[in-house]
Amino acid sequence: MMALCQSLVNNGQFRTSLSHLDLSGNPGSLLAEGGNGLFSFLNEPNALGHLDLSGSDCALDMVSNYCSNHCFRSSRDV
Numbered sequence: 001m002m003a004l005c006q007s008l009v010n011n012g013q014f015r016t017s018l019s020h021l022d023l024s025g026n027p028g029s030l031l032a033e034g035g036n037g038l039f040s041f042l043n044e045p046n047a048l049g050h051l052d053l054s055g056s057d058c059a060l061d062m063v064s065n066y067c068s069n070h071c072f073r074s075s076r077d078v
Helices: 002-010 013-017 033-043 060-067
Strands: 020-022 050-052
Touching: 002 033, 033 060
Parallel strands: 020 050
Antiparallel strands: none
16 A cells, blocks of 8 residues: 555646545554645645545545645535
């Protein structure tokens, strides 16, 4: 998971082309260093409109803190 999240940050194409990301069903994978890359990606301007983290043990408040105003039209899309 850490390699995937790091590639989201390092490859600029993801910021403009990735609109749907499903990381569901990965319990514990975003609690440590794996989440840092994802949160860095969410904190930058991006095209993400849907993010599924169900079953990943990632708290919604953590995600919304990093999203700022850069992604999602509403919390329903998370």
